[in-house]
Amino acid sequence: xxxxxxxxxxxxxxxxxxxxxxxxxxxxxxxxxxxxxxxxxxxxxxxxxxxxxxxxxxxxxxxxxxxxxxxxxxxxxxxxxxxxxxxxxxxxxxxxxxxxxxxxxxxxxxxxxxxxxxxxxxxxxxxxxxxxxxxxxxxxxxxxxxxxxxxxxxxxxxxxxxxxxxxxxxxxxxxxxxxxxxxxxxxxxxxxxxxxxxxxxxxxxxxxxxxxxxxxxxxxxxxxxxxxxxxxxxxxxxxxxxx
Amino acid sequence: xxxxxxxxxxxxxxxxxxxxxxxxxxxxxxxxxxxxxxxxxxxxxxxxxxxxxxxxxxxxxxxxxxxxxxxxxxxxxxxxxxxxxxxxxxxxxxxxxxxxxxxxxxxxxxxxxxxxxxxxxxxxxxxxxxxxxxxxxxxxxxxxxxxxxxxxxxxxxxxxxxxxxxxxxxxxxxxxxxxxxxxxxxxxxxxxxxxxxxxxxxxxxxxxxxxxxxxxxxxxxxxxxxxxxxxxxxxxxxxxxxxxxxxxxxxxxxxxxxxxxxxxxxxxxxxxxxxxxxxxxxxxxxxxxxxxxxxxxxxxxxxxxxxxxxxxxxxxxxxxxxxxxxxxxxxxxxxxxxxxxxxx
Numbered sequence: 001x002x003x004x005x006x007x008x009x010x011x012x013x014x015x016x017x018x019x020x021x022x023x024x025x026x027x028x029x030x031x032x033x034x035x036x037x038x039x040x041x042x043x044x045x046x047x048x049x050x051x052x053x054x055x056x057x058x059x060x061x062x063x064x065x066x067x068x069x070x071x072x073x074x075x076x077x078x079x080x081x082x083x084x085x086x087x088x089x090x091x092x093x094x095x096x097x098x099x100x101x102x103x104x105x106x107x108x109x110x111x112x113x114x115x116x117x118x119x120x121x122x123x124x125x126x127x128x129x130x131x132x133x134x135x136x137x138x139x140x141x142x143x144x145x146x147x148x149x150x151x152x153x154x155x156x157x158x159x160x161x162x163x164x165x166x167x168x169x170x171x172x173x174x175x176x177x178x179x180x181x182x183x184x185x186x187x188x189x190x191x192x193x194x195x196x197x198x199x200x201x202x203x204x205x206x207x208x209x210x211x212x213x214x215x216x217x218x219x220x221x222x223x224x225x226x227x228x229x230x231x232x233x234x235x236x237x238x239x240x241x242x243x
Numbered sequence: 244x245x246x247x248x249x250x251x252x253x254x255x256x257x258x259x260x261x262x263x264x265x266x267x268x269x270x271x272x273x274x275x276x277x278x279x280x281x282x283x284x285x286x287x288x289x290x291x292x293x294x295x296x297x298x299x300x301x302x303x304x305x306x307x308x309x310x311x312x313x314x315x316x317x318x319x320x321x322x323x324x325x326x327x328x329x330x331x332x333x334x335x336x337x338x339x340x341x342x343x344x345x346x347x348x349x350x351x352x353x354x355x356x357x358x359x360x361x362x363x364x365x366x367x368x369x370x371x372x373x374x375x376x377x378x379x380x381x382x383x384x385x386x387x388x389x390x391x392x393x394x395x396x397x398x399x400x401x402x403x404x405x406x407x408x409x410x411x412x413x414x415x416x417x418x419x420x421x422x423x424x425x426x427x428x429x430x431x432x433x434x435x436x437x438x439x440x441x442x443x444x445x446x447x448x449x450x451x452x453x454x455x456x457x458x459x460x461x462x463x464x465x466x467x468x469x470x471x472x473x474x475x476x477x478x479x480x481x482x483x484x485x486x487x488x489x490x491x492x493x494x495x496x497x498x499x500x501x502x503x504x505x506x507x508x509x510x511x512x513x514x515x516x517x518x519x520x521x522x523x524x525x526x527x528x529x530x531x532x533x534x535x536x537x538x539x540x541x542x543x544x545x546x547x548x549x550x551x552x553x554x555x556x557x558x559x560x561x562x563x564x565x566x567x568x569x570x571x572x573x574x575x576x577x578x579x580x581x582x583x584x585x586x587x
Contacts (some may be wrong), residue, residue, distance in 0.1 A: 048469060088462040097461045100470045103454045115452045159470060217586035 001024040001193060002047070002163060005182075007056035009042055009217075016042040018217035020056070024163075031191040031204050032197045033228075034214035035237055040197045041083060043214070044165050048080040048187060049073040061161070077162035081169060083147035083197075087155065089141035093132060096140050096151060097123040100158040122158060130154035145178035150184065157188060164188070166196045170203050182206040201229075259435055271427045272499075273543065277536050278431075279440045279495045284519040284531035286488035289445055290465045291517075292526030293454065294481050295461030296368070299513045300358070300376025301489045303383050308490030309497035310387065310400075312347035313409040316498075318342050318396035319411050325399065336507035339421045340412050340498075347494035348487050355486025359479035366475075377513065381429035384508035405504025412498045434495055438532070441488055445528050448484070457481055458526075476530040522564050524571030533572050 002024040009017040017039040025029055027049055032040050045051040047058060049070040065073055088096050101122045102115050127133045127201045130150040133144070140151060156164055169185065170178045178200060185194065185207050198204055204211065204225065211228050213220040215237045221228065228234055263271045287301050296561050305341040319342060322334040351356040358379065362372060391402030398406060412433060415421035448454050459467045460474050472564065506512070515538070523534025541560065547554035568575055 050465075052471075069473075070468050071471050071473045074469050080469050082466075086463060086466045088459060088466065090462050091458070095455065098452075098455060099467065099472075102455070103471055106452065109451050109452050109456060111451055112447050113451050113453075115455075155466075155470075 001060060002046075002195075003059045005057045005059070007043075007046060007058065008052060008054050009039075010054045015093065015217050017046060017053070020218055021207055021231060022212070022219065023192065024195065026193055028193055028210060029185075029208055030193075030195045031208040031211045032214055033199065033201075033204065033211060034220070038214040038237075039217040041167055041215055042217075044080060044167055044197065046193075048078060048165060074159070076130050077159075078164040079156045079159045079163070080162035081152050081156050081167055083167040083171065085145065085149055085152050087152050089139075091137045092137050093127065093140060093143075093151060094123055094136050097126050097155055097158055100155050101104075101126070101175055104159050120121065126154045129157065129187065131180070146173045146181075149173065150182065151180075153184060161192055164192050164194045166194060168197055170198065170200050178203050179206075244579040256439055258434075260432070262431050265430055268427050271293045271431050275427070275431045275499055276496075276531075277357050277433045278434045279492050279499060280516075280519070280539060281532035281535040282438055282441050282492040282495070283489055284523065284535040285441055285445060285528060285540070286485045286492065287516050288523075288525065288531040289448075289488065290481055290527055291487040292520060292528075292531075293449055293461065294478060296478060297373050297517070298374050298482070298493075299517075300380050301449050301485070302484040302508050302510075302513035303376065303380040304355060304489035305353045305493035305512065306380075306383060306387070306505070307354060308347040308493030309503040309507050310406070310493075311350045311490075311505045312340075312343045312494035312497050313365060313406045314395050314398050315346050316343035316410050317398045317408070319343065321408070323397050325397075325450045331399065331408075335410050337406075337421055337423065338413065339415050340410065341414075341417065342544045344494060347497075348490045351460050351486040351490030351493070352483050356479060359482040360512045363475040363478045363482070367433050379511070380509065380513055387505040387508065397565070398491065398513070401504075403505060405506070406525055409497055409501045409503065411501065412495075414490070421468070430499065433507050434499075437491060437495060441491065442528060442532070445488075449528065453480075518561055520571075522561065522571055523576075524573030524575075527571070527577075530571050530573035537572065 002022070004020055004022045007017055007020040007022070007070060008015065022079065032043070042051065046053050049065070049068055049072070053066060057064055057243050060076060060078060063076070067077065088099070098115065098119060100231055101119045105118050106116065109234065124133070127136060130153060130219065132147060132150060132154070135147070140148065143151060153166070153169060156162055166185070173181060185196070188194070189207070209224065210222070211225055212222045213228060213234050220237065221231055222235060259421055262274060266274065281333070283305055286304070287298065291297050317333070320336055320338045320340070322336060325329050327476060342558045362375060365377060385399060388403050388409065390400040393400050400406065411423050411425050411430065414423045418450035424433050449457070456467065456472055458478055460477060464474060493507060496507070519534035519538055520531050522538055522577065523532065524530030542553070542557060570578070
């Protein structure tokens with residue numbers, strides 16, 4: 001479904017992503033872990049088109065999307081949740097969810113029209129999934145950090161993505177909140193393919209089947225959790241004991 | 244809530260319709276000017292208040308609309324006899340001014356679209372957008388100042404002196420009959436009609452899904468883009484609409500004074516428009532009119548009473564309002580309403 005070939009991104013001579021060959025099957029729930037600065041977020045930015053690679057190609061559903069604009073990539077079904085909650089702070093939850101819902105359901109946005117009832121139904125559906133129904137009329141900027149994360153996940157869901165990129169969905173969450181997030185993500189993994197960047201190993205244990213470890217911009221190793229946990233090299237990069 | 248807005252809007256409109264009955268001709272004329280500037284402020288509020296793009300270029304569209312109207316109206320309707328340089332006598336032959344009005348709106352729209360295309364597709368934003376639009380306005384001012392004897396059709400552009408004897412807007416059925424809006428009351432009603440129409444159109448746009456995308460772009464550009472919206476396109480469209488409104492305001496202004504000059508492209512007009520929007524309340528639409536009205540009314544009043552110090556007082560008023568009430572006058576009114584709702 002998603003494939004990168006020799007993907008490289010240089011910032012002033014520093015290779016944030018270095019000759020990355022990544023392969024993703026449809027329906028997978030794939031976790032990417034790695035120490036800070038290993039190029040995980042840069043990798044997401046390259047896939048979603050916010051950065052252009054120095055070298056290499058990104059192929060999605062047999063189509064080369066390397067040089068497309070972010071909105072064109074989004075229209076092809078790759079939706080990203082940012083690391084820092086990126087919602088419309090001055091909008092209510094309802095309005096926040098309206099923005100992605102209306103483009104999904106109506107496609108073309110015309111002047112002087114009213115949004116259809118379908119959009120309202122969709123918004124209620126999403127609010128049900130992210131369990132924030134009673135806060136529908138509240139302003140997003142006043143939500144707690146965890147709720148904001150859920151809201152953003154909800155917004156990406158409204159786009160009915162075929163590939164969902166989640167950048168640290170549980171960052172800064174309490175244990176209970178993390179649990180709830182895992183629940184939400186497990187729920188949506190049945191309908192969509194997901195890549196998650198995460199540090200919380202407890203969380204990864206709950207959701208993921210396959211893990212990629214990144215280090216210095218390239219893939220260190222790939223495999224199921226047990227194998228990763230017992231891998232000598234992974235321990236070394238995380239504990240900083242370079243051989 | 245919508246009903247309340249509509250009723251209040253209706254009452255306000257009726258009030259404005261009744262005003263010429265109690266005001267003298269002088270004040271009706273002034274009121275027309277206030278409304279015309281209100282439309283200009285509205286055009287800025289749409290692009291700045293709603294979409295978050297501060298444009299210093301409203302003066303460019305305002306002036307272009309005015310000049311286009313003046314040149315086409317005079318070419319189509321007048322016999323011009325040039326005495327020397329840019330001095331001329333004009334005989335108005337009459338007719339409807341639909342074509343000048345249409346062109347006076349269309350040309351600014353084209354300019355805005357072209358400018359928007361190059362700026363937004365090159366991802367120019369923030370201060371840089373401000374500076375480029377400001378430069379464009381000043382360039383147009385310089386050009387119109389330099390072109391003294393140059394003619395378009397048989398109308399000399401007049402340089403610093405501008406174009407005079409511009410015919411008033413006249414309506415009717417082309418080739419059959421026309422009615423020139425020479426009387427101050429008639430012209431006032433036409434301007435009022437244009438203001439109400441622009442306000443309703445803007446309100447409709449802002450309440451539509453398109454409007455919600457505009458505010459989404461203002462609030463969080465990257466998020467909106469990563470939902471698959473081509474924000475460059477939306478910005479270009481709203482910039483064109485805003486250009487149309489500024490053009491309309493410009494041509495009305497030109498018709499109001501039968502006169503257009505490079506002053507229309509002046510830095511101070513563009514800057515004042517920003518002040519009007521700030522004082523009225525950014526992103527409220529009606530606030531644009533409120534701000535334009537109040538500021539100009541105060542200016543008129545104070546400059547009568549305090550011939551030397553009125554500018555100083557205006558400055559203090561601006562600073563106080565912006566410092567204490569950053570959401571402007573409409574912000575205060577909406578705030579009071581909300582607290583009333585909460586207490587009751």
